[in-house]
C-alpha cells in the first residue's frame with residue numbers, strides 16, 4: 001500500500017494497537033518492517049506476528065530510529081514508558097499517538113527526542129475496520145510524514161485531518177465518544193418500542209437492526225448527507241414525519257446533542273495534559 005513506512009514500531013498492542021497492526025498487514029505492510037513492543041502480547045497477536053514475520057519485544061537497542069513510532073498505550077502508562085520510547089525515537093522519526101488526552105506538548109515534554117508528532121483520536125468501530133480518526137500534526141511534521149500518518153490511520157477506517165490541535169477535543173466529543181451515543185439511541189428506541197406495546201426482546205432486535213442498517217446505508221452512500229437520507233425516507237404527513245416533528249422540535253434531539261457534545265468537549269479539555 002502507498003505511503004506505508006519502511007520501518008515502524010508499535011508501542012502497545014492492545015485493542016486499538018492490535019486492530020491497527022492487523023489493518024496494516026491486511027493492506028500489505030511488510031511484516032518484517034514492523035516491530036511490536038508490548039509487555040504481555042496476547043496469543044492472537046503472537047499468532048498474527050508469527051504469520052507475518054513481525055518482531056515482538058526484540059532485545060533493547062536492537063531497534064532504533066524507525067520511520068514511525070506509533071504510541072497505542074494507555075495515557076496513564078506514558079510516564080513510565082517514556083524513557084524507553086525516547087531511546088527509540090530518532091531525529092527523523094514520526095511519532096503518532098492515539099493516546100486520549102495527551103497533547104502534542106505533553107508528548108514532546110515526556111519524550112524530548114520527539115519532534116514530528118501527530119496526535120490522533122480514533123474510535124471503537126476501528127475494531128471492525130469502520131472507525132473514524134481525526135488527527136492534528138505538530139509544525140515539524142513534513143508533508144510526506146502527513147501522508148504516512150494518514151495511510152497508517154486509514155487502515156482502521158476513515159481518516160480526517162483537523163487544522164488545529166485544540167479541535168481534537170471536539171473530535172473526541174463527536175466521534176471518539178460518539179459510538180456510545182448511537183448505542184444509547186438504540187436503547188432508547190427499544191424502550192420506546194416497549195412503551196408502544198412490543199415485547200422487550202423484539203423491541204431491542206428491531207431497534208438494533210435499524211441502527212445497524214441505517215449506519216450501513218450511510219457508510220455505503222458517503223456522498224448523500226444524513227439530512228438528505230432522512231428526507232428521502234420521510235413522506236409529508238406520514239408516520240416518520242410525525243416522529244420527526246417531536247425529535248426536531250424546540251426540545252428535540254439537536255439542542256440535547258449540542259449540550260451533550262459541549263459537555264464531552266469540556267471534559268476532554270479538563271482531562272488533557
Ligand SMILES: NC(=O)c1ccc[n+]([C@@H]2O[C@H](COP(=O)([O-])OP(=O)(O)OC[C@H]3O[C@@H](n4cnc5c(N)ncnc54)[C@H](OP(=O)(O)O)[C@@H]3O)[C@@H](O)[C@H]2O)c1
Nearest residue numbers: 012013014015016037038040072073074075081099100124
Ligand atoms: N479503545 C478506544 O476506543 C480508544 C479510542 C480512542 C483512543 N484510544 C486510545 O488508544 C490507546 C490504547 O487503548 P486500548 O483500548 O487499545 O488499550 P489497551 O487494550 O489496554 O492497550 C494498551 C496496550 O499497551 C500495553 N502496554 C502497557 N504498558 C506498555 C509499555 N510500557 N510499553 C508497551 N506496551 C505497553 C498494554 O499491555 P497490558 O495490557 O499488559 O498492560 C496493552 O496491551 C489509549 O491511549 C486510548 O486512550 C482508545
